[in-house]
Amino acid sequence: MATVTPTPLLKDELDIVIPTIRNLEFLERWRPFFQPYHLIIVQDGDPSKTIKVPEGFHYELYNRNDINRILGPKASCISFKDSACRCFGFMVSKKKYVFTIDDDCFVAKDPSGKDINALEQHIKNLLSPSTPMFFNTLYDPFREGADFVRGYPFSLREGKPTAVSHGLWLNIPDYDAPTQLVKPLERNTRYVDAVMTIPKGTLFPMCGMNLAFNRESIGPAMYFGLMGDGQPIGRYDDMWAGWCMKVICDHLGLGVKTGLPYIWHSKASNPFVNLKKEYKGIYWQEELIPFFQNTTLPKECTTVQKCYIELSKQVRAKLSTIDDYFIKLADAMVTWIEAWDELNPSKTSDESLHGAAK
Secondary structure (H helix, E strand, O other): OOOOOOOOOOOOOEEEEEEEOOOOOOHHHHHHHHOOOEEEEEEOOOOOOOOOOOOOOEEEEEOHHHHHHHHHHHHHHOOEOOHHHHHHHHHHOOOOEEEEEOOOEEOOEOOOOOEOOHHHHHHHHHHOOEOOOOOOOOOOOOOOOOOOOOOOOHHHOOOEOEEEEEEEEEEOOOOOHHHHHHOOOOOEOOOOOOEEEOOOOOOOOOOOOEEEEEHHHHHHHOOOOOOEOOOOOOOOHHHHHHHHHHHHHHHHOOEEEEEEEEEEEOOOOOHHHHHHHHHHHHHHHHHHHHHHHOOOOOOOOOOHHHHHHHHHHHHHHHHOOOOOHHHHHHHHHHHHHHHHHHHOOOHHHHHHHHHHHO
């Protein structure tokens, strides 16, 4: 009897966004899991270079020339020569969900030796509620075999919609340069079979190499900042997005999950190159974290766009004393929202653009 292959979850509602500077042979390893989905490839670096994609994948590829053509002057908000360029893929996607992965990440195995379908686990995370208001000691109560523990308020058991699913990595840890330098041989071999909601009011270092989100509920907040060529800082793109996104999720009553799924991170980047990119960020983060911890958004901020514009004003007012870069970044945050709304016109975004003029 012929076996019936189940339809992949959210096949027509999810895009996979991949930033890259090289041929995408890594997709061969992901073929069983990724082939049914539409890919958006954002080519960084030299736009005249041809990037090869394995046969059989349905994809769009955008290089810097395409970004300049589509966004015009607003292309200035998209980083160049940095994986932060991936957020252009978030902007041009027309799907409800996005999964983004780096091209040095491969399929990991669970402790039983079975290949992990990372995309499927992200989707499960996104389709089940989060519990940001009250921590459940059995982690995700919506997983099979778990539930709310004694003492968990019944009024909070419906949870909140999940906006972001943050996955982890086996093998090469996601360390900053100083930690890389003192632990050059360290590898992550611990597989922890857990998903948890990051509590309201708690920030976290978001890693962009294994990440999924509900584009409709939080997409405009997933801006990976100004990094790379011409900027004084790198390797803080995903963290900047994570801090902004978390403040907005907390304000709008959305949840963020972290834990499963794992991917296999195959390649350690050069710690000396990383140190050059990160060194200002390592200083600045000591002031950035308190800024985000103390940021509040007014109740009039009812959309992600309104929240993000308000956040840009606070960045300009309070962080420009650290460095002029933050004035440039605040401007780019506004440009990003303008570009997002141009490419994604909707009643909500129209209101966020024109609300002040009424």
